[in-house]
Amino acid sequence: xxxxxxxxDSLAVSLGERATINCKSSQSVLSxxxxxxxxxxxxxxPGQPPKLLIYWASTRESGVPDRFSGSGxxxxxxxxxxxxxxxxxxxxxxxxxxxxxxxxxxxxKVEIK
Amino acid sequence: EVQLVESGGGLVQPxxxxxxxxxxSGLTFSNxxxxxxxxxxxxxxxxxxxxxxDGSEKYYVDSVKGRFSISRDNAKNFLxxxxxxxxxxxxxxxxxxxxxxxGQGTLVTVSS
Numbered sequence: 001x002x003x004x005x006x007x008x009d010s011l012a013v014s015l016g017e018r019a020t021i022n023c024k025s026s027q028s029v030l031s032x033x034x035x036x037x038x039x040x041x042x043x044x045x046p047g048q049p050p051k052l053l054i055y056w057a058s059t060r061e062s063g064v065p066d067r068f069s070g071s072g073x074x075x076x077x078x079x080x081x082x083x084x085x086x087x088x089x090x091x092x093x094x095x096x097x098x099x100x101x102x103x104x105x106x107x108x109k110v111e112i113k
Numbered sequence: 114e115v116q117l118v119e120s121g122g123g124l125v126q127p128x129x130x131x132x133x134x135x136x137x138s139g140l141t142f143s144n145x146x147x148x149x150x151x152x153x154x155x156x157x158x159x160x161x162x163x164x165x166x167d168g169s170e171k172y173y174v175d176s177v178k179g180r181f182s183i184s185r186d187n188a189k190n191f192l193x194x195x196x197x198x199x200x201x202x203x204x205x206x207x208x209x210x211x212x213x214x215x216g217q218g219t220l221v222t223v224s225s
Contacts, residue, residue, distance in 0.1 A: 040212065042158070049208055049215035050150075050158060061213055093158050097212075100163070100172045102148070107157040 002026055002096050006105035012113040019081040021108045023094035028074045031098065038098035041070055041079045044091045044107070053092075054079065086112065115139035115214045122207065122219030129199050129223070135192040135209030135216060143167075143187040149194045151205035152218075161207070162194065176202075199223045 003026040013019045029038045037057035042050040052061045054070035057077055067082045081088055089112060094105040121133040133149070148163040162173045162183040171183050182195040192209055199221075206218040 044152075044158065049210075049217055052213035055212070091157075095158075095160075100170070101174070102160045102163070104158045104160060 001101050002029065002099050002103055004094055004096055004103050004105035006092075006094060006108050008108060009106070010109040010111065012111045013081075013084045014113045015086065016083050017113075019084050019088070019110055021079045021092050021094075021110075023072075023077040023079070023105050025075045025077075025096055025098075029096045029098035030074050037073055037077070038096055039070075039072070039077050040095045040097060041068075042093045042095060042104075043088075044093060045089075050093065081110070084110070084112070117209045117211070117214055117216035119207065119209050119216045119219040122221045124222045124224065125199055126225050127200060127223055130195070130197045131199065131221060133194040133196065133207055133209075133219060133221070137190045137192060137209070137211075140211070140214070142185075142190040145211050147183075147185060147192045148210045149183060149192075150208045150210050150215075151203075151221075152208070153202070153205040156205075159205075164192070196221070 005024045007022045039057040041054040043053050044050045053064050053068050058070045069080050071078050091107045091109050093107050116138045118136045125131050149161040151159050151161050164171050164183045180198045184193045201223050204223045206220050208218045209216040
């Protein structure tokens with residue numbers, strides 16, 4: 001099974017500043033057949049279902065603000081919020097969908113400093 | 114508009130059973146793998162099970178293997194999760210999902 005590990009567990013960032021979340025998979029999620037990373041990022045707010053932000057590690061879902069970006073390949077990935085807004089307070093999860101047993105990271109809680 | 118609507122949650126005693134349902138509309142249900150994902154109170158997201166388009170392949174997280182069973186009815190556009198031998202640690206909000214679409218979730222509480 002592929003295990004996903006995020007860091008940090010929480011971070012506090014000032015409004016307008018950058019927030020960076022890291023995600024590491026226990027094995028590569030890069031497919032050699034299509035050269036795509038099977039890695040997604042979700043935003044989760046209380047009382048709401050998860051919202052897909054990024055898929056294929058760096059493709060922004062339709063309607064997601066461009067301050068959200070994803071990068072990385074293989075086993076190491078990053079979600080960046082370039083200029084934190086109040087509405088971005090949430091828990092963020094990475095998820096691999098490379099294997100038939102998808103798995104989430106433990107989550108990173110983002111707060112306003 | 115794609116909609117996923119879960120039902121069937123509630124309070125059940127340890128060792129009991131529940132069957133969750135998910136009504137799917139707005140997409141060609143039979144074309145997609147479908148999943149159940151849960152979130153226990155104060156915990157993170159946990160993928161529970163998924164099922165192939167025709168139901169021929171099913172996968173489960175280790176903690177529910179042998180107790181939970183995922184199934185689907187492509188004629189009715191429904192996804193199901195049969196949960197048996199429920200434990201306190203199964204208490205969670207259960208979501209039906211086909212990324213990027215998610216239901217609102219249904220709460221399952223296992224308690225005496």
